[in-house]
Amino acid sequence: MKKQSHITLADIAGRLGVSRVTVSKALRGHPDISDGMSKNVRRVASELGYSPNRMARNLSARKSHLLGLVVPKIAHFFFGSVIETVYAKALEHKYETILMVSHENEEQEVQHLQTLVSMRVDGIIISVSARLKDTRIFDWVKKMGIPLLFMDRVPDPPPKGSTAVIVDDYGGSVLAIEQALAVGYTTIGCIGGDRNVNIGRNRVQGYTDTLKRQGIPVREEWIIAGGYGTEAGYNGFMRLHENGQVPRCVFAVTYPVALGVYAAAKARNIRIPQDMDVICFGDSDVGSLLTPALSCVSQPTQRLGEESVRILMEMIDHPESVPGGSRVIPTELILRETCVASKGAAVLSGEALRVRN
Amino acid sequence: MKKQSHITLADIAGRLGVSRVTVSKALRGHPDISDGMSKNVRRVASELGYSPNRMARNLSARKSHLLGLVVPKIAHFFFGSVIETVYAKALEHKYETILMVSHENEEQEVQHLQTLVSMRVDGIIISVSARLKDTRIFDWVKKMGIPLLFMDRVPDPPPKGSTAVIVDDYGGSVLAIEQALAVGYTTIGCIGGDRNVNIGRNRVQGYTDTLKRQGIPVREEWIIAGGYGTEAGYNGFMRLHENGQVPRCVFAVTYPVALGVYAAAKARNIRIPQDMDVICFGDSDVGSLLTPALSCVSQPTQRLGEESVRILMEMIDHPESVPGGSRVIPTELILRETCVASKGAAVLSGEALRVRN
DNA sequence: TTTACTAAAGTAAACGTTAAAGTAACGAAA
DNA sequence: TTTCGTTACTTTAACGTTTACTTTAGTAAA
Numbered sequence: 001m002k003k004q005s006h007i008t009l010a011d012i013a014g015r016l017g018v019s020r021v022t023v024s025k026a027l028r029g030h031p032d033i034s035d036g037m038s039k040n041v042r043r044v045a046s047e048l049g050y051s052p053n054r055m056a057r058n059l060s061a062r063k064s065h066l067l068g069l070v071v072p073k074i075a076h077f078f079f080g081s082v083i084e085t086v087y088a089k090a091l092e093h094k095y096e097t098i099l100m101v102s103h104e105n106e107e108q109e110v111q112h113l114q115t116l117v118s119m120r121v122d123g124i125i126i127s128v129s130a131r132l133k134d135t136r137i138f139d140w141v142k143k144m145g146i147p148l149l150f151m152d153r154v155p156d157p158p159p160k161g162s163t164a165v166i167v168d169d170y171g172g173s174v175l176a177i178e179q180a181l182a183v184g185y186t187t188i189g190c191i192g193g194d195r196n197v198n199i200g201r202n203r204v205q206g207y208t209d210t211l212k213r214q215g216i217p218v219r220e221e222w223i224i225a226g227g228y229g230t231e232a233g234y235n236g237f238m239r240l241h242e243n244g245q246v247p248r249c250v251f252a253v254t255y256p257v258a259l260g261v262y263a264a265a266k267a268r269n270i271r272i273p274q275d276m277d278v279i280c281f282g283d284s285d286v287g288s289l290l291t292p293a294l295s296c297v298s299q300p301t302q303r304l305g306e307e308s309v310r311i312l313m314e315m316i317d318h319p320e321s322v323p324g325g326s327r328v329i330p331t332e333l334i335l336r337e338t339c340v341a342s343k344g345a346a347v348l349s350g351e352a353l354r355v356r357n
Numbered sequence: 358m359k360k361q362s363h364i365t366l367a368d369i370a371g372r373l374g375v376s377r378v379t380v381s382k383a384l385r386g387h388p389d390i391s392d393g394m395s396k397n398v399r400r401v402a403s404e405l406g407y408s409p410n411r412m413a414r415n416l417s418a419r420k421s422h423l424l425g426l427v428v429p430k431i432a433h434f435f436f437g438s439v440i441e442t443v444y445a446k447a448l449e450h451k452y453e454t455i456l457m458v459s460h461e462n463e464e465q466e467v468q469h470l471q472t473l474v475s476m477r478v479d480g481i482i483i484s485v486s487a488r489l490k491d492t493r494i495f496d497w498v499k500k501m502g503i504p505l506l507f508m509d510r511v512p513d514p515p516p517k518g519s520t521a522v523i524v525d526d527y528g529g530s531v532l533a534i535e536q537a538l539a540v541g542y543t544t545i546g547c548i549g550g551d552r553n554v555n556i557g558r559n560r561v562q563g564y565t566d567t568l569k570r571q572g573i574p575v576r577e578e579w580i581i582a583g584g585y586g587t588e589a590g591y592n593g594f595m596r597l598h599e600n601g602q603v604p605r606c607v608f609a610v611t612y613p614v615a616l617g618v619y620a621a622a623k624a625r626n627i628r629i630p631q632d633m634d635v636i637c638f639g640d641s642d643v644g645s646l647l648t649p650a651l652s653c654v655s656q657p658t659q660r661l662g663e664e665s666v667r668i669l670m671e672m673i674d675h676p677e678s679v680p681g682g683s684r685v686i687p688t689e690l691i692l693r694e695t696c697v698a699s700k701g702a703a704v705l706s707g708e709a710l711r712v713r714n
Numbered sequence: 715t716t717t718a719c720t721a722a723a724g725t726a727a728a729c730g731t732t733a734a735a736g737t738a739a740c741g742a743a744a
Numbered sequence: 745t746t747t748c749g750t751t752a753c754t755t756t757a758a759c760g761t762t763t764a765c766t767t768t769a770g771t772a773a774a
Contacts, residue, residue, distance in 0.1 A: 060763080074438075117408050
């Protein structure tokens with residue numbers, strides 16, 4: 001049996017003795033076509049099991065109804081839930097989403113963007129990889145006439161004229177450190193992040209600024225970069241621990257980093273929060289199930305995804321009026337069992353306490 | 358400014374005074390073209406910033422180099438890591454992957470499959486939704502000449518002539534229950550699952566069979582279906598708890614179900630493992646970070662993804678020789694801090710114990 | 715009756731590529 | 745010299761749609 005040849009408009013048209021265009025119009029609900037004809041076309045189409053060829057449609061209409069979404073990772077609560085929202089919202093606008101995973105790798109990122117351009121997606125949402133250096137690819141994408149929106153992670157400095165939807169990394173970070181200070185901690189470390197991307201820079205900046213503002217000396221050996229993953233947290237804690245003098249509390253730059261810290265602490269028999277306390281940026285579905293339940297700055301993944309799609313849609317529909325600039329989504333401090341006053345002052349039993357900024 | 362018109366083969370051909378086909382062949386490394394010409398074409402192409410139009414290419418070549426992947430959920434460790442593997446493996450074969458999320462919803466599932474067919478993907482991998490009833494859609498996809506492979510979750514009974522890559526649900530389940538029995542538990546409950554899909558049926562079957570084989574009465578009120586998510590675990594535990602008589606140990610049909618059990622136990626002040634013990638099917642990156650660290654039957658997500666892509670590739674390349682049947686991936690019992698002999702007989706400190714079947 | 719408009723079709727061309735078949739030039743084998 | 749094969753192209757015809765323009769018939773207004 002040869003390659004199965006699909007039913008086409010011509011097949012339907014042949015059956016009814018009309019032209020292909022009539023069929024095409026009928027199926028798309030074009031007003032040119034009479035109700036009777038429309039009904040007939042639809043009937044025959046479903047009889048034959050017709051499935052429109054989107055490639056042909058897209059080629060002809062010069063519109064793909066496809067969105068590109070590039071993220072560094074999937075198996076991670078933050079990205080997982082953002083992706084789900086983007087898919088759902090895009091679908092509401094009749095767009096399909098093409099997901100690409102860069103694995104925090106700049107080369108793959110470039111290749112993915114080229115593929116997306118090649119597929120002629122109508123717009124792209126990207127969360128850049130951590131070690132991103134060369135931003136020329138983004139200018140190229142723009143030159144190809146495809147709207148591009150940065151989500152959560154933006155190259156630092158951002159390419160000029162770029163549009164972004166981000167969370168208030170700096171403000172959230174300030175919230176977290178202020179909480180640690182309020183509990184009474186005076187030695188606070190910071191694990192994770194780096195300087196190439198906004199989220200690392202701004203979260204660490206919020207940390208140092210808040211300490212300085214309170215007149216607390218910033219100790220460089222307690223600021224341990226190394227990325228955003230669990231390994232970064234694990235290794236970071238180990239380095240801190242080997243250095244000898246350990247801070248009373250650490251601020252983890254992401255949720256996976258905090259997980260790494262938990263794992264390392266467990267391995268070294270350091271009790272959280274008695275020996276060392278933890279607070280982090282970013283939440284997860286299991287945050288409240290860890291022991292102790294992790295307090296964190298929560299990023300509203302849903303709003304992030306929704307806003308990104310909304311703004312990208314505007315960019316697609318009105319390419320002339322490029323808004324540009326950044327839409328900043330506020331964060332929220334969620335206090336559970338870490339980084340709270342030792343004698344349960346702040347935390348209500350069961351329910352977490354929420355503080356907005 | 359009008360819709361940016363892209364560089365095409367014709368533009369490059371015009372520059373060089375050759376035909377479009379020559380350019381097309383040169384860019385694809387066709388042997389017809391001389392080295393000199395190839396070099397020139399490539400140079401001009403990159404000068405002009407040429408990006409091939411994949412829609413046109415796919416339409417003409419009647420091959421999309423696209424794979425469809427339909428899953429019930431993303432923000433879930435199991436699916437997250439399977440998805441990542443599928444993407445990576447597909448890429449090795451020069452295929453892009455189109456991901457679709459059904460949200461455990463049969464209607465969306467059907468729609469997604471229709472869209473994938475419409476995009477003329479070359480093959481589809483699907484993990485069906487939990488409450489799936491009507492399997493006619495799968496026959497339709499097949500009739501459209503698109504190879505279809507079920508991964509992990511298969512409709513029960515499976516459509517005849519179907520191909521699947523699954524894990525050894527029954528065997529893994531037996532491993533888990535035997536472990537619980539070995540620890541000395543004689544009252545064991547089972548939370549999660551349902552009857553429409555293989556994973557629920559087989560895991561529960563393994564549970565009941567093993568109990569029976571050991572002469573332990575199976576108590577229906579301790580088998581609580583309700584799906585595969587965290588809510589199923591939470592609600593399941595609550596129902597068990599309200600019933601009064603609680604088993605000494607519960608077997609959670611999936612990892613998220615176990616999470617729900619943990620959350621519910623925490624809310625009801627039931628200590629794990631002292632008051633009630635837990636073991637589950639499926640692992641996660643945070644499994645070892647829970648307190649107590651959760652023992653489980655681990656599914657090799659990577660092998661699952663790899664095998665699925667490998668077999669699908671064969672189905673695409675040799676549509677005549679449909680292998681059919683199921684490829685079963687073995688599971689592994691990982692013992693951590695739950696469901697182990699109370700006085701640390703089985704568990705080595707730090708490292709988890711692994712048992713293969 | 716003429717003109718103008720509208721509804722419901724049809725025709726031709728285009729979208730950007732690839733596949734298949736054709737051609738010209740040249741060298742080697744018969 | 746003829747025949748054959750090879751190399752490096754070109755030409756033609758798809759692939760399955762949509763878009764823009766044209767046609768035809770019928771109806772209403774002038």
